[in-house]
Amino acid sequence: MSSNKRPLSKCFENNLRGTDAYTRHKKLIKDYVQHYGLKPQSKIPSEYKTERDILYENHKFIREDNERSSTWEQRVAKKYYDKLFKEYAICELKLYKQGKIALRWRVEKEVVSGKGQFTCGSTLCESTDELKSWEVNFGYMEDGEKKNELVKVRLCLDCSHKLNYKTQMRLAETLKSREKGRQTKRTKRGKSCSDDDEKKKGPSSSSENEEEEEEDGDEEKAKKQAKSVWSQPLEQKDEKSKEEEYEDYFADLLQ
Template structure:
């Protein structure tokens, strides 16, 4: 074999291997192994006990303890009222439906109007109204009513059933039941007639009677007397008395003039004394001690409440 044939041709070798020469290059496997060995030498040793992770139960307990510490710190900084509101709101938020036990029992709640309706009577006696505050309130309401004429309900007159009640202050001012027809749904003011009715009613399980008066128009009077006629109340005509001439008229005239002058003098003196007393009171008003208001009794409170109720 000649010397030229033994010579190594690098260009041909490169063409046979696809154009790359791998004599001075490394493959991927050798690079990865070198890198792994370098990592092992560069990293320090680690203790698996120091960085060990706990279970989910341990994590949940630690989180709850930390949250409890935060909430306690927040609650301590609040006032008593704000703390109460926060606890109640938290309870309602996380325990839905459990707040039914916190609600107050409203089955026995009553307004003042309900108390008056329950203990109301059409007629009261002298000794009634001393039992309890409910009875006293109903009695005070009864004392505020006007009991000369009645307001009547004639909606069921064909069944011979009537409803009656006493008048309020507002109705007295408007003339309802006296100058206006006493029927609940009638406002007629002409041809009014006064009737006396024996009103029979049932009150708290007892049958009672009361003789009352009502003023009605012509049509309402017909409804009232639909079954049997009631007693009509009329005014008695007064006879005029003839005046006889009296003697000694001149003497009376002179005595009356003297008495009138004396009365005028007395009235002037009274006015002057009254004016002087008012001036004295006005001068002494700043020297007097301050008068304290006395506490109102239960009767005064009832009277004020009923006065506001009738307005």
């Protein structure tokens, strides 16, 4: 070994003497990369799923209590589902004229603020006046399957009208078609009646009145049927007092 060759530690000592910590750090990292090299970093994929994407793919409106989650994505969705409050729902009524009503469960922040229980459950409404409870037969598609679930919502008068808009339109169309059919029958009867035959005229008018009464009865049945197709208000006995509402509210918070 040559006598003029200095030890490696002495060489480092001379090179780093009098430098600050950051300069020494950069020098050591540079030497490490130069002599030992670094493994190429794994490339970040251009497309990847966020937690929001995972929830969107695996979320279910209703889950069974004994349902098992086999994958990590399903466990994430189940954990999120367990944090939701499922007594009242929140409505999206922007497309109510097309009969497209979206419902979702409330999150903790909405329960704390009273959204959907003490204020209107529509996403675009903050009214607290004349709230009414509705039990909606909510139909939705999930995993390629048509499902139905009875869901309770609290809405003001204007939003209640939007909720039942399609039902009211169907009822109006039904009544309009029945009235048109009645007028058509009257016109045909008027043409077939003879002015000279008084005997036939009397019985025909009485039978006409009987048919009108039957049609009126059919209209009442149509009204009742149309109201029950989409949604119906909860019975008066199910309406809760303010004290009961507050008790349920605090019970939700303490879950």
